[in-house]
Amino acid sequence: MNGALAFQSLFARGNLRQLAAPLLIVMILSMMVLPLPPFLLDLFFTFNIALSIMVLLVAMYTMKALDFSVFPTVLLVTTLLRLSLNVASTRVVLLHGHTGPDAAGKVIEAFGYFLVGGNYAVGLVVFVILVVINFVVITKGAGRIAEVTARFTLDAMPGKQMAIDADLNAGLIGEDEARKRRLLVGQEADFFGSMDGASKFVRGDAVAGILILFINIIGGLIVGMLQHDMSFSQAAKNYTLLTIGDGLVAQIPALIISTAAGLVVSRVATEEDIGQQFVGQIFGNPTVMLLTAAILGVLGLIPGMPNLVFLLLASALGSLGWWAQKRKVRPATKEAAPAVEAAPVESQDASWTDVAPVDVLGLEVGYRLIPLVDRTQDGELLKRIRGLRKKFAQEVGFLAAPVHIRDNLELRPNGYRITMKGVEVGVGETYPGMHLAINPGRVAGPLPGTPTTDPAFGLPAIWIDSGLREQAHALGYTVVDAGTVVATHLNHVILSNAAELLGRQETQALLDHIAKDSPKLIEDLVPKMLSLSVVQRVLQNLLEESVTIRDMRTIIETLAEHAPRSQDPLELTTQVRIALGRAIVQQLYPGNSELQVMAIEPGLERLLGQAVQGGGDASGIEPGLADTLLRETAAAAQRQEEAGLPAVLLVPGQLRWLLSRFLRRAVPQLRVIANAEVPDSRTIRVTTIIGAKS
16 A cells, blocks of 8 residues: 555656656667567657757747756756667667568658668768768857857956845845856856757767767677678668668758757847847848848849849849838838927936946955855955954944945946945055065065065055965064955955945944934934934044944933033034043043153243134134144154154144144044043153253
């Protein structure tokens, strides 16, 4: 009972399709070993012809190559089927060929007698011509196309993968669609790679057909003359005709399969099948048909030419061209009549979907850097960029926009470009497989390599071979690989432009994140007391001076405390900085060490205070005084850094904002803090007084 159920489930409808391929392979292999009667040979030869015709028709009606992805396997199976039939028919021909022309079945007899008129010389010539057409023309051309297509498809894979990742990062497609496209790209490369190899099956089949033909003729002559006492002419007639019939019945399906292979690899993928493409592009131009008809008509009027045939075909082409021209003009006339009504349709050509959003952060790379950012090649730079965003969020206090990566053929092969809101903010070059040795200022000797400049901080550097890495470390160089160069540069750009990266969307997302733990705190502040734009401006003011916004609870509480008295972002920023004073000082002076700072001479402080009261910005400072202040501050900051101390200027609260903005461009490494921002527990020691008379 259980055996019957198992047998029934094995041959259920769903399992029959799974059994079809194994049964076909077993049948093909058994034909090489087991003797077959002529009737089964006829059946299998007919099946082989039908299968080849079906493959050709499927290839013609296929829209894209991947729609017939099983074709390389079909080539192998059909080639194996033809060879097994050759082995089976050879056995029958040599065993029973002396009995007459139908010894190997009616199909071989038909191909050997009716198709070539019973003349084995004609049959031999026809067979050789078919083999030449198949081997030299169709198979060789299809194999070359498959080889070139496979090479270009593999070369284009990284670019296609990057385009998919760019669309995914831009939000144009979802994760499921991106996964589907990546799968199609991989399948396309696998298909054309398989076609490149499968074309060798057909070429080998053609060579095997020639060898089998001559082996069968020689073997037939030997068997007929020695074993059956036939004359040479009788043995040659019987066995040669049977062998040629066997060869033709195998080569015609082989030619059809080769043609199908050429159609699959040579067509350009469109929304039309091959028949529609052929008719539409060859017979779609009426002018071409009319000119061809005219030329044939002139040739048909020349005496001695087959006038009837030329004139008949010229008339047919002329009529077809005239009908196509008339059909082409008629719709054009109908469309031209309502020209006024059709005008608004043209305005629909452009829409808001054509307006592509600008990437907040972008990284464009030359083609030699594609492996660094290619997911399929496990690009190391992708992991580092993800790590950069995570580190930025942890250290600065908000999540920056994702970095959209794409290739740019306009860049140099090893070049890259960092963009922010579509504007270039960083550019450099990096060389995969090499290392960048950066000179921090205290190296023991030179290195062989290509001199350059560190793209992130502008330090002198040298591109060296990987083998010199340990030597560079020993000489005091800072050595980084190609991916680290790009990642460090990108990290520097993101940190330097943190304020610009904090847009309203990021600000709202940050407040929503805080509201999960303190919903009442956010509800009381935004929008009841302060608008979102004011909160954003305060946070940007902090970020512009490298103050992190991780302590959002303190920031929100301070804003809520002072918002009833002032809505000015600068005043609110001042109060927030005082509340964050401990964190600001800790960031500049880790631990509990004393604060070794620069200060301004009291008389100069009074002059600057008067400028603040008069104009409120640096325009109120006398030009000579402004130049002296910039020069002395830059010199003092350099001395601080040479002494291993941070360049920090301690000023009264009312001067902090003015001097910070005024000195920032000339001395970017300078940090200006107010007296009120220093905790009472910290000790202050002034190392330099700016403006003091020497």
